[in-house]
Amino acid sequence: MFIQIIQGKCTRQDELRALADTWREEMAPSADGWLGGTYGFTDDGQFVGVIRFESREAAMRNSERPEQGEWARRMTALIDGPVEYHDCDDVTLMLDGGSDDAGFVQVIRGKVDDPQGLKSLMGDTDMLHELRPEILGATLAIEADGTFTETVAFTDEESARAGESKEMPDMPAEVRETLETVMQGAKFYDLHHPWFA
Incomplete structure (x- = not known):
């Protein structure tokens, strides 16, 4: 799988949402290899x-149309201003990758020195679910430079905040250290009204 992240300041939100809907309706059916998206x-x-x-x-073929x-x-x-793009070939799905039923999505952007360690940790779905x-x-x-974007789908924001406030359970020191290192300096983007395609 390949993921592209697009980001930019936008004050014309209704217009951008309408334009995104137009893409889904008119262009998505002929976009070879397009799997979907999360927006907000x-x-x-x-x-x-x-x-x-x-x-x-497949993404590049779509871009060339x-x-x-x-x-x-x-x-x-x-x-409003420059658009930021991030292209990622290295993609890990957790718990099937998400759900269109999510009422709240958090996008986390940061940098990691040990991508494989982070992927192994995030791939432990039993621990994540627990x-x-x-x-x-x-x-x-x-x-390629270790910059990561994690997109987390929650049932709703209230549940997400309650989960955040829980004390972390006992876990191996290396796991706790990896989590703390990854989240240090990470930026959080809260999408209170996400939409999906």
Whole structure:
């Protein structure tokens, strides 16, 4: 799987949402290898889109379509300032990757020195489900330089906050150290009204 993250400040949110709906209705059926996406706006007006494709090659074929180029120009015009893109070939799914039934999504961006260690930790779905039963699923996308974007789908925000406030259970020291290191300096983007395609 390949994931592309698109992010930018947006004050014209209704227009961008409508444009995204237009893409889903008119262009998605002919987008080879497109698997879906998670989208939303943060309270401070950041648009975040996490788009999944079968492969980088499929994503690039989509980008090369003239109609996609035109759509991207229209999207960029609705963003206030530069658009940030992150392309990730290294993708791990947790608990099937997420759910369109999620009422709250948290996107976490950070950097990790040991991507394999983080992937192993996040791949332990039994432990994840035991620690945070309110998590419906997640994706972990890692770039070549160790920058990661984790997209976590929750039943609702209230459950997510309750889970955050729980004391961490006993766990091996290396696991706790990995978690603490990863979250140090990470940025959190809360999508209170996510939508999915």
